[in-house]
Amino acid sequence: MIRRLDRRGLRGFLDGLGLAPPLDTGHLVERLTESRGRPLRLIDHPIQMPGPFGCWIATPTTDYVVYQRETTPAHQAHIVLHELGHIIAGHDRSGVGDLGDLVPPAESSRLIRAHPEIDRDSADRALTRNAYTCRQEREAESIATILTSWSVPDPAAVDDGSTGVLGRLEASMRDTRWT
């Protein structure tokens, strides 16, 4: 889905989706859904630890990004962008996951019980088969880091009562990184 996995390549990719900073993850998900012609759903789930924090499950009809419920909002946002990074990079969606061998088979049962709309076979593949390669992990993490630097500032991160001014300032500073 993307040719160059650097800032310039990613900017061109987002331009193609009609997106500009500050980037909103919800809008990114909407535009990815439209451009790929497949619904993309984000699901928070209490993934058992130890284990990775997120997973992309590709069913025949729908992509699910499952992310750890038991962590901070900022961490959750990064997990989601990491998984979207795998999607944007076009990594093989047929039999890989971020959970590798770390997660017992019971994990997919727990997930399916909570979200019966997810195709069981697809979940089993994503949750129990081989993990991504190191290179793919670096690519997804690089995309997540760049997208985070372009993201809408989290108002909760500003705690001195001047959210509006600081928020706008931070947003404008982030805009200058859109190069």
Ligand SMILES: [Zn+2]
């Ligand atoms: Zn990953």
